[in-house]
Amino acid sequence: MKRLFLLISLLVLSKFSAQTWATEDQYIQKFAQYAVEEMEKYKIPASITLAQGLLETGGGQSRLAQEGKNHFGIKCKEDWTGKTMKHTDDAPNECFRVYDDPKQSYEDHSIFLATRKYYTKLFDLDMKDYRAWAHGLKKAGYATNPRYASILIGKIEKYKLYEFDEVNSKEVLYAVLKKYPDLKDDRAFMARMEPAKATKKTTTPVTVKVPYKATSYAQQQQRVERIKTKAEILNSILIKSHPNGGLKYIVIPEDTDVQYIAKKFKISESKLMKWNELEGMVLAKNEVVFLESKNSDGNTATYKAEYGEDMYDIAQKFGIKLNKLYSKNRMDEGQKPSAGQLIYLIDKKPRN
Known part of the structure; x- marks a missing residue:
């Protein structure tokens, strides 16, 4: 009897409840x-x-x-x-x-x-x-x-x-x-x-009384969001997988140096310098750093350079070795692209 009652209840509920859609x-x-x-x-x-x-x-x-x-x-x-x-x-x-x-x-x-x-x-x-x-x-x-x-x-x-x-x-x-x-x-x-129903406006002011409640300094402090220290931020860096072949990389959350990253991820400083074509030891916030050697090609054929970008920025963005990027685009080392310039990330196919 209980089973029959449960079945009837489910049928009734299914009739009046909203459909669950994909x-x-x-x-x-x-x-x-x-x-x-x-x-x-x-x-x-x-x-x-x-x-x-x-x-x-x-x-x-x-x-x-x-x-x-x-x-x-x-x-x-x-x-x-x-x-x-x-x-x-x-x-x-x-x-x-x-x-x-x-x-x-x-x-x-x-x-x-x-x-x-x-x-x-x-x-x-x-x-x-x-x-x-x-x-x-x-x-x-x-x-x-x-x-x-x-x-x-x-x-x-x-x-x-x-x-x-x-x-x-x-x-x-x-x-x-x-x-x-x-x-x-x-x-x-x-x-x-259905057309929206007009709401009647009222000109009568409404006064809401809020009772005063004393709050201690300690209670106020608990409500303030805790600000992470620089050390805590750096310690929380996660390794990510780059769209270009799954290369391992990180994004620097706060200014730091190569020595800190090398120690944290147990990679020699010389390898980090080489893989990322770094000239100095300082790493700036939001800088992309690869934890393995970059690829010779990108994961897409071309890219339009944005205002202010140089070839190093593009190489790091797409996980490409900088010298390969210069070579693909027949540009000299240090030469900067203009805004909107088409940058080749994969070697152009030779014409027949």
Whole structure:
């Protein structure tokens, strides 16, 4: 009898509780609206934008998406004046844009495609031809993954995202509901489909009395966040795995010297100096230091130098031996790249 009662209870609860969706389904439900709105403004297929968002964020689970509201992995570049965050992508500690709202990220992605000369040919394509757009993005160099176009197309066809290319911004929520009919029982989603109720303003001032409570100095001190000492910060350095072949490296959290790092990681000072092409013993905060010999090639074909970067910065960013980097780019030792200059990280293929 108890078993029967339990079964009936579970059935009743399942009928009235909200559906638990997979992360990618949740992402589509939440951000399809933004993708269609951007399609209307910039003529970029909503299916493409949504598929890119799904891929870049891992269904909204990536650190960039959750902490920086950055859904398309857009880096700072020289023209960005907003908030930023450091994140390891092609190289350690790269600078990425931070937004106050994901909607800003979606619009910035549209502006990025619409204003960069590399993507101008995309806008000659049929807006409903998601396959052509996917291959066009790969051809224009949007991503280094050789399978990028097929991955996007796979996402679009798996979730039938092309259906959003056929609707306008006023029809999106109903299109989502058609795709996920069980959402009719999801109060949080349905609330978005109902017009907001007007709230009555009051001019009557409200006074809140807060009783005074004496607090000792010791209690106040407990509330103050404890500041770590320099020694504690340096002692907490973690070894990381570089995208270029998994090379072991660290990022210096506070100014220190080669002797300290050599002792901490049980590596000779001479090897650290050689592997990192160091000329002095001082290591500055945020400096990248490799704990093994760097590679002769990068993990991506090319890179555009940013303002103020020199070849050593690029070599450390991508885990490449400095002399190899100069050689690949036919530059003399000490020669600096100009902002925006294309730097080869892998040897150029000889012409036939």
